[in-house]
Amino acid sequence: MIGVGGKIKQYSSVLDKPLSKGRQEVSLSAFAFLFSELVQYNQTQVDNIAELERRLEDAGYAVGARVLELFCHREKGNRRETRLLGILSFVHTTVWKVLFGKVADSLEKGTEHEDEYMISEKELLVNRFISIPKDMGTFNCGAFVAGIVRGVLDNAGFPAVVTAHFVPMEGQQRPRTTILIKFADEVLRREAKLV
């Protein structure tokens, strides 16, 4: 897009364009407004919270699928992670860093189940200006980010169920957001064979 000397080169197809470096930025408020519109629009399309979360997740999934393709090209030199821990740290480090400007606060393995992993963030970017009305219960806009994570994992060949939850923190006013990843059985079976 950015030509030299103010001249823009015309490309016949979007695929002919050089890949952007991803350094361009927009203001946080522009994103916050846009995200609030996404939530508001989807609110008009649904009649319960579960449905709303599902729609936000679907929107995120579409983002995740594209993020994976783009980052594998740009950040990883056309290599894609094939191991469970590799892809998890790709999400936790690379994806988070490019999208949100920082590495996620923590990546943990679930203590009760072998197939569960958690990515936690003290103040998730999308939840930053969001307060949930009392009557909306456990609704979490992080569903959008959960969708991104699911999009990345699914398209990398690691199907999983991904959900976003608020977890109250001691001594903190606002709860942190935990993205819970539960991998499909086949993923764990394959992983066991690979060792």
Added chain:
Amino acid sequence: MAPVVPRSGDAVFANVERVNAELFTLTYGAIVRQLLTDLEEVEEVNKQLDQILIISMKQVGFKMFLGVTATVTNWDVEGTTCSLVFEDNPLVEFVELPDTCQGLYYCNILSGVVRGALEMVSMKTEVSWVRDMLHGDDAYELRVKLIKQVPEEYPYKDDE
């Protein structure tokens, strides 16, 4: 003589918190895709996109929010119509219009933004697209037409 465009947007943009433009681009793409699936008609989508930010965006400068610079040109003799021309546009990174969506003004959200922003300063305007790079033009051009200046009104009556 065309009014001089203030450069203050640069300074403001340098000081605000920012997010990665790709997150913004892809999220916007997700919205457009949802609208296309839900509404099916390209015309309806154009309408929705135009509506979408008009309420939330109160004051917006292109530079301030999107990090792009628009130039103001083509003033007509009465000084009521002008064009906003810009070449960089973070919204369209990775975007190509499929054959089925040729009538879609992908960036129609911006026309809503401009209209909404001017409405906040009591100017009723009509905004339309003249050029669109996604339709093969060499730049983006928004035509802004002033319809009338709305006198300031108090939102409430004194005796209420």
